[in-house]
Amino acid sequence: MASDDDLLREARELYDDDIEADRKNRDEAAADLRMYGGEQWRAEDVDARGKAGRPCLTINRFPQYVHQITNDARIKPPSIGVRPVDDGADQKIAEIYTGLVRNIEQTSQAEASYIRALEHAAICGMGHWRVDTQYADDDAFDLDIVIKGIRSPFAVVWDGGAKEQTRADATHVFVTDMLTKREFKRQYPKATPDDWGRDDGASKAWLERGGDFIRIAEYWYRKATTKTVLRLVSGEVVDAARLGEDAVAEARAKGFIDREREIDTFEIWQVMMTGGELLTKPQRWAGRMFPIVPVLGEEVDLGEYTVRRGIVRGGRDAQRMFNLHRSALAESAGMAPKAKWLATPEQIAGFEQYWARANTGDFAYLPYNPDPQAGGPPQRVAPDIPSQALLNEVAMAAQDMESAIGIFRAGLGQESNEKSGKAIIARQREGDVGSYHYIDNLGRAIMQTGRILVDLIPRIYDTERVVRTLGEDGSEDVVHVNVPGADGRKVHDLAVGKYDVVVTVAPSYSTKREEARESMLAMTQAYPQVMASAADLIIEEMDWPGADKIAARVRRQLGPQIAEPKEGDPPPIQTPPPPEMVLAQAEMVKAQAQAQKAQQEVELKKVELAIEAEKARQAGVKIEDQGNAAAVDASVKLMNAAKPQSAPAGVFAG
Numbered sequence: 001m002a003s004d005d006d007l008l009r010e011a012r013e014l015y016d017d018d019i020e021a022d023r024k025n026r027d028e029a030a031a032d033l034r035m036y037g038g039e040q041w042r043a044e045d046v047d048a049r050g051k052a053g054r055p056c057l058t059i060n061r062f063p064q065y066v067h068q069i070t071n072d073a074r075i076k077p078p079s080i081g082v083r084p085v086d087d088g089a090d091q092k093i094a095e096i097y098t099g100l101v102r103n104i105e106q107t108s109q110a111e112a113s114y115i116r117a118l119e120h121a122a123i124c125g126m127g128h129w130r131v132d133t134q135y136a137d138d139d140a141f142d143l144d145i146v147i148k149g150i151r152s153p154f155a156v157v158w159d160g161g162a163k164e165q166t167r168a169d170a171t172h173v174f175v176t177d178m179l180t181k182r183e184f185k186r187q188y189p190k191a192t193p194d195d196w197g198r199d200d201g202a203s204k205a206w207l208e209r210g211g212d213f214i215r216i217a218e219y220w221y222r223k224a225t226t227k228t229v230l231r232l233v234s235g236e237v238v239d240a241a242r243l244g245e246d247a248v249a250e251a252r253a254k255g256f257i258d259r260e261r262e263i264d265t266f267e268i269w270q271v272m273m274t275g276g277e278l279l280t281k282p283q284r285w286a287g288r289m290f291p292i293v294p295v296l297g298e299e300v301d302l303g304e305y306t307v308r309r310g311i312v313r314g315g316r317d318a319q320r321m322f323n324l325h326r327s328a329l330a331e332s333a334g335m336a337p338k339a340k341w342l343a344t345p346e347q348i349a350g351f352e353q354y355w356a357r358a359n360t361g362d363f364a365y366l367p368y369n370p371d372p373q374a375g376g377p378p379q380r381v382a383p384d385i386p387s388q389a390l391l392n393e394v395a396m397a398a399q400d401m402e403s404a405i406g407i408f409r410a411g412l413g414q415e416s417n418e419k420s421g422k423a424i425i426a427r428q429r430e431g432d433v434g435s436y437h438y439i440d441n442l443g444r445a446i447m448q449t450g451r452i453l454v455d456l457i458p459r460i461y462d463t464e465r466v467v468r469t470l471g472e473d474g475s476e477d478v479v480h481v482n483v484p485g486a487d488g489r490k491v492h493d494l495a496v497g498k499y500d501v502v503v504t505v506a507p508s509y510s511t512k513r514e515e516a517r518e519s520m521l522a523m524t525q526a527y528p529q530v531m532a533s534a535a536d537l538i539i540e541e542m543d544w545p546g547a548d549k550i551a552a553r554v555r556r557q558l559g560p561q562i563a564e565p566k567e568g569d570p571p572p573i574q575t576p577p578p579p580e581m582v583l584a585q586a587e588m589v590k591a592q593a594q595a596q597k598a599q600q601e602v603e604l605k606k607v608e609l610a611i612e613a614e615k616a617r618q619a620g621v622k623i624e625d626q627g628n629a630a631a632v633d634a635s636v637k638l639m640n641a642a643k644p645q646s647a648p649a650g651v652f653a654g
Contacts (some may be wrong), residue, residue: 004278011219011273014159015174021160025308029124029153032312036062036123040323049327057327061319061398062123062312065407069122069311069438070115077111078443079472080450081502088236089497096479096492097499099469100461101453104145106470113149117295118442120153125298125308128156130175131291131452133460143460145453150175156292165441166448167294172221175292184214188279216274220290222266231259242495286459289452295445297438311435314404322397329390343378346371406435443503450501458495 019026041056049056082097084090105111113129120127128150136144150156155176162170181193193214228240230248233256240248240260251257268285271278285291297310340359347368348355354366355378368378461467464482471477483491490496535554 007271007282008273008276008278011174011217011221011271012275014172015157015217018157018160018174021305022157024305025125026154028309028313029126032124032310032316033153035316035319036060036066036312040319055327055330056323057330058323059326061322061401062315065311065315065401065405066119066122068407069435070119072435073115073118073439073442074111076439076505077114078439078446078503078505080105080446080453081504082450082454082499083502084497085500086498089499093492093494093497094499096467096469096481096494097454097457099471099477099479100457100467101450102470102472103468104453105147107144108147110147113147114295114442114446116149116151117293117445118438121295121297121310121441122438123310123312124153125296125310125313126156127153127295129293129295129449131287131293131449131456133286133456142463142465145456145460147449150292156294158294165294165296165299165444167292168289168448170290172219173290173292175218175220177216178213179216181212181214184216191274191279192277214274216272216279218270219273220268220270220285220292223269224264224266226262227265228260228262230257232256233258287452287456289448289455291452291456293445293449293452296441311405311407315401318397318400318404322394322401325390325393325397329394332390340381341378342381343368344371344374347374347378439505443505447501447503450503454499454501461494 038058038060040058040060046056080098080101082094082101084094110129117127117129130148130150132146132148133143134146136142157174157176158167159170159172167173179187184191184193229237230240230243230251231237232251243251248257266288268287268290269282270285271282272280297308300307300309341355343355347370349369351367351369354363355368357363358366366378461481464480464484466478466480469477469479479492481492481494485491537551
């Protein structure tokens with residue numbers, strides 16, 4: 001393990017190398033900031049023109065272009081979403097992660113940090129913010145995650161060998177600050193406040209602003225280490241360090257471990273230092289990524305080094321030319337005398353003291369002598385017309401700025417030579433495309449922030465606790481996380497599963513709500529019947545106090561058949577129906593009863609007819625049988641009558 005002296009020596013050497021590697025970009029960035037702040041004339045030009053009595057006007061056009069970029073990000077802010085990426089992850093946990101991230105951003109006022117960093121990126125090529133932890137309360141032991149801004153774009157010194165846009169490949173980074181000796185002594189009473197005067201090989205970079213100020217730095221660095229990963233018989237892969245030695249030993253004894261191996265990895269450490277000593281002991285950071293997030297402007301790789309710039313870099317010369325020509329135009333108008341007078345000697349005789357200063361002074365009246373030969377009073381000569389070439393140069397300088405920056409007048413909402421709406425929209429789109437890489441880089445930085453948060457959340461929120469989450473519409477909810485379950489597994493366990501981050505650039509929720517409201521109102525005008533069934537949804541989108549309460553009352557009146565009630569809504573209104581409706585319902589019930597009775601009677605009649613038919617059928621069979629019997633009997637009788645018989649005594653056959 002390296003000693004404090006070795007760590008300090010290593011840090012100073014790395015700081016020197018990093019500063020030197022980025023020297024050109026830092027110098028140019030400083031010039032960009034001064035130009036943006038209004039220092040747009042060279043000191044020697046200001047001195048020379050001042051001695052000659054010539055104006056040095058500064059018409060700063062850069063803020064409108066920078067605000068166009070930053071305000072676009074305010075209207076369409078990138079938003080972080082968390083998605084599950086493996087079998088161990090859960091969609092519900094991903095939603096909790098997303099709500100937690102929104103809450104961290106909201107409580108930290110992260111939007112202000114995002115916009116400030118984007119502003120620095122647009123001006124001079126790079127801005128920053130950071131992720132940090134702090135106690136939730138003065139008398140609490142739970143830590144919360146916060147996002148903090150970094151005011152100066154020069155405060156962060158990155159590893160000179162880092163190439164990725166997010167600087168995720170950096171091996172170290174410095175975050176510097178300047179403290180007065182009084183403040184330094186208050187924060188670090190045991191430290192030596194005069195390290196700057198020591199001749200011990202301390203870096204010149206640390207001595208740039210000596211005197212009453214002391215530069216301190218957070219030195220963040222990676223430390224190589226190894227860890228053991230275990231694959232359980234269930235297929236789950238876990239870190240042995242998280243389980244603990246006792247749990248690992250028990251898992252081995254019970255045969256729960258399928259395989260295990262050691263891998264090379266690293267840890268993130270941080271230490272506070274000056275150029276002469278370490279102010280704190282090295283401390284390990286909970287996460288696996290540096291909590292410093294850069295936002296870049298443009299980067300151009302020239303081989304030997306990389307040029308980093310914002311919009312000011314390309315427009316500096318055009319801005320100077322614009323100021324110069326506007327100053328010359330003002331000088332031409334201001335220094336030129338007023339129009340001269342034409343008069344005869346007789347007209348001004350005796351009044352020479354007035355007319356000698358008539359073209360420069362401001363007199364209430366000018367006396368003159370009438371001269372019949374002059375044909376009238378003295379007359380003014382037409383003033384000189386400003387040079388057209390000078391006016392053209394002013395216009396060309398303004399156009400050069402637009403071309404260099406990539407944002408045109410139409411994109412700024414100013415009148416231009418476009419006449420049709422399509423042409424204006426096309427030019428606005430051209431301006432948006434010309435500067436969209438700044439918004440895209442902001443989205444990449446926010447994505448890196450999301451990955452830092454997703455990596456950090458299960459390490460900070462690692463105990464059973466109640467956390468607040470925010471929905472997209474700003475609605476609040478509280479979630480109980482890491483709750484021990486009956487089966488030994490935790491409910492809402494934030495440490496289980498892998499999650500990734502997606503960032504979307506879209507209008508803010510309020511903007512989308514406004515657009516939805518306009519579309520709904522247009523639809524109700526075209527189809528008024530929609531209002532009868534969707535009035536609650538339309539009212540909810542209205543941007544005035546009490547709209548949600550009115551929507552709840554409308555849902556209550558519509559009833560659950562049409563409008564599904566929301567949580568917190570009062571129960572549906574149970575109003576008695578009007579007498580007409582009651583009478584109509586009674587008549588309907590009566591009619592239904594009569595119809596049912598008639599139907600029953602019809603069915604009963606059908607049954608009776610069926611019974612009668614069956615009786616008739618059975619009776620028909622009996623009659624038929626009786627008829628057959630009679631016919632047989634008649635036939636027998638006839639046959640018997642046809643047979644010869646002996647006559648009785650005294651009777652003769654004839």
